[in-house]
Amino acid sequence: MKAAFLIAYIAHMLAIAGILGLLLHQWNKSPRKLSPGVLHSAATALIAGLVMVGSFTAAKPDETLNHTKIGIKLLVVLIILGISYLNLKKSELKKNVWLLLLGLTLLNIVIATTWH
Secondary structure: OHHHHHHHHHHHHHHHHHHHHHHHOOOOOOOOOOOHHHHHHHHHHHHHHHHHHHOHHHHOOOOOOOHHHHHHHHHHHHHHHHHHHHHOOOOOOOHHHHHHHHHHHHHHHHHHHHOO
16 A cells, blocks of 8 residues: 555646646746646546545554645645636636636645645
8 A cells, every 4th residue: 555655646746746837837928828737637636635545544554644634635626626627618817817726736735745
């Protein structure tokens, strides 16, 4: 189970980095367009996160899982998924929606790295 946890962890990190990179790629674009990769990366991050939570007790039996942190991160990634899905087919991504997606992604990263 440690191997499954590690693979899911790496996939989760790459997926979050993918969301961030794809959003930052639109920094100077006019008009901004949401890449389908943001939706796919968010779905990958969600699935990898669920695998990590499911295999946590077997991979790290001496640690306890912080369910509040996991719940907030789950909510954030679900919001990213929802906003991405709603804006995927639009010809232009509004600046406030882009900033919201970027802020939620950064919030997810900050929660993951600072909340212990």
